[in-house]
Amino acid sequence: QVRLVESGGGLVQAGGSLRLSCRASGSSISRYDMAWLRQDQGKGREFVAISTWRGGSTAYADSVKGRFTISRDNAENTVYLEMNNLKPEDTAVYYCATHTSDGSYYLLTGYNYWGQGTQVTVSS
Numbered sequence: 001q002v003r004l005v006e007s008g009g010g011l012v013q014a015g016g017s018l019r020l021s022c023r024a025s026g027s028s029i030s031r032y033d034m035a036w037l038r039q040d041q042g043k044g045r046e047f048v049a050i051s052t053w054r055g056g057s058t059a060y061a062d063s064v065k066g067r068f069t070i071s072r073d074n075a076e077n078t079v080y081l082e083m084n085n086l087k088p089e090d091t092a093v094y095y096c097a098t099h100t101s102d103g104s105y106y107l108l109t110g111y112n113y114w115g116q117g118t119q120v121t122v123s124s
Contacts, residue, residue: 016086021078040091094119
């Protein structure tokens, strides 16, 4: 069982930056692929970024590539999402989750443990 708690969301102007944190408890994240997903009102939940435990590789949705950076600190059992040059379309609730499937990062069925989410609002 993994418990995930996100923090760091808030209100920011377009072009600004935020850093989200996701602290895990109950199990070490060192053997988990850790991801960030987001969901805006009236829309489906979508993949944002992932950090794999094997090889330490990362992957990003095209919409955030070059602006967002995912990182992890296994010693602190924490995953981060650094978000720069934020746009109004980045407004959403951001969720941290563990990905345990061999399938695509874009399929929500591949995620099992989720945090409660943190709201990010970007004003124009």
